[in-house]
Amino acid sequence: MLRFAMVLCIAVTLPFTVDVLADDSRRINDIVYAEVDGQRLLLDLYLPAVDKTPLVVWVHGGAWRSGSRANMPLGFLVDDGYAVASVDYRLSGTAKFPAQVFDCKAAIRFLRTTAGKYGYDADRIAVAGSSAGGHLVAEMGVTNGHPELEGQVGEHKNVSSDVHAIVDYYGPTNLMTILGQSTPHGLSVRVPALELLLGDQRNPELAKLASPVFHVDENDPPLLMIHGDQDPQVPINQSHELDGIYKSLNLDVTFEVVHGGAHGGELFYDSQRQAIVKSFLDRTIKR
Numbered sequence: 622m623l624r625f626a627m628v629l630c631i632a633v634t635l636p637f638t639v640d641v642l643a644d645d646s647r648r649i650n651d652i653v654y655a656e657v658d659g660q661r662l663l664l665d666l667y668l669p670a671v672d673k674t675p676l677v678v679w680v681h682g683g684a685w686r687s688g689s690r691a692n693m694p695l696g697f698l699v700d701d702g703y704a705v706a707s708v709d710y711r712l713s714g715t716a717k718f719p720a721q722v723f724d725c726k727a728a729i730r731f732l733r734t735t736a737g738k739y740g741y742d743a744d745r746i747a748v749a750g751s752s753a754g755g756h757l758v759a760e761m762g763v764t765n766g767h768p769e770l771e772g773q774v775g776e777h778k779n780v781s782s783d784v785h786a787i788v789d790y791y792g793p794t795n796l797m798t799i800l801g802q803s804t805p806h807g808l809s810v811r812v813p814a815l816e817l818l819l820g821d822q823r824n825p826e827l828a829k830l831a832s833p834v835f836h837v838d839e840n841d842p843p844l845l846m847i848h849g850d851q852d853p854q855v856p857i858n859q860s861h862e863l864d865g866i867y868k869s870l871n872l873d874v875t876f877e878v879v880h881g882g883a884h885g886g887e888l889f890y891d892s893q894r895q896a897i898v899k900s901f902l903d904r905t906i907k908r
Contacts, residue, residue, distance in 0.1 A: 646670055646699050649739070654731035655724065655775035657711060662724055662774075664732075665690055667705040672740040675747065675906040676704045676732060678784070680725055682752030682792075682885075684814035685713040695749065697895045703902065704741035706732055710757070713817040718831050721818075722760055723772025726782035729761075734777045745906040747786035749898075751885060752855065753814075755792020755846075759833040759863065762787035763841045769830065786905040787844045788898055790889055793855050794863040795835075796828040811854065837866045843873035845901040847889055849882025875901055 649666040656662065668674075679695055681688040693707040710724035729746060736743035748758035764770045765783040793799050796819070800811060819827050829835050844867055848860040860876060867874035877897055882888045 654708070655727045657716075657720075657724070657774060660711065660715070662709060662711070662727070663690065664706050664708040664728055665693070666739060667693070667696070667699045667707070668739060668741070669699050669702050669704060671702060673742050674702050674704045674740075675745040675902065675908075676706065676736075676741040676743070677747045677749055677788075677902065678725075678729060678732065678758075679705055679707040680710070680748065680750035680754035680757045681707070682750065682754040683712075684811075685718075685721060685753040685756075685818045686814060687712065688753070694751075694890050695898075697890075698899065698902070701899055703907075704739070713814070717820060718818050718827065719770055719772065721757055722764070722770050723774045725757055725761055726771055727775035727777075729782040729784060730775055730777040730780040733780050733782075742908075745908070746784050747788060747902055747906050748784045749788035749790070750792065751790035751889075752792060755789040756794065756831075756833070757792075758787055759789045759792055759794055759844070760831065760836070762844065763833050763836040763838075765840070765842075767836065785842050786902060787842060788901065789844065789846045789860070789863075791848045791852055791855050791860070791884060792846075794859045795832045797825065797832055798862075799856070799859060834863050834866055837863070837870065837872070839870050839872070841867075841870075841872055843875075843901070843905045845875045845877070845898065847877045847879060847894060847897070849879040849884065849888070851881055852884045854884040873905070 647668045652664050653661045654664050679693050690707040690709045695705050699705055708728045711720045733743040748761055750758040762784050846860045848857045850857050864874055864876045879888050
């Protein structure tokens with residue numbers, strides 16, 4: 622079994638920049654939510670012109686080994702009165718799983734603690750992400766309070782990291798089966814990605830811990846999944862499996878199949894899917 626060091630991290634306050642958007646929303650860049658081994662973990666906040674709004678936390682993709690918080694596709698939610706935080710986390714070339722989940726949960730705790738400063742509603746938090754980010758938000762959402770996945774990152778360890786809704790864009794849900802379902806192209810991407818995430822000798826116990834499908838219980842929050850039926854990297858069966866488990870427990874789940882959709886692209890963020898996401902969030906976290 623791989624062993625992971627749990628490092629005590631201190632969130633620090635550093636200068637950040639504020640962008641005033643055309644619609645009077647604000648973008649606050651480079652907020653440090655924690656520090657691990659000298660690496661600052663940053664997030665950007667997109668705040669609408671009104672206070673006490675629901676908060677959506679965006680987690681980027683990139684096969685767990687690349688990507689950035691800078692690529693945040695949920696501006697339509699800011700226009701609709703949602704605050705959005707886009708977070709970075711330790712990539713797999715720096716730290717193995719579950720460091721990525723530790724970091725994202727630390728971001729939730731930080732954002733809950735600082736809600737009064739920034740003006741959003743900390744009682745209504747959803748998480749959203751694509752690809753590897755979709756995997757991480759699903760893992761976060763179905764492991765509220767999980768003792769092995771809370772970690773010791775950040776200053777606010779006594780604050781809840783619970784979230785209240787999940788939006789998963791084409792994320793893996795079962796790391797035990799994804800390689801057996803993959804196309805040759807998918808294998809060329811996922812084999813090295815999983816080796817970086819889980820270790821050179823892929824560990825079944827760790828892969829199971831990292832798989833949302835093994836954590837679902839009757840207390841889990843509402844889930845929206847959006848997945849292309851022609852995805853060559855993350856087979857759509859990954860979302861079908863999580864959908865089936867949610868339904869077996871009579872949990873709140875919505876599964877939007879993007880017909881002809883591959884792995885990302887404009888189809889996933891067109892007006893039709895934007896409306897689905899807004900309707901889901903309006904129903905689950907917007908008062």
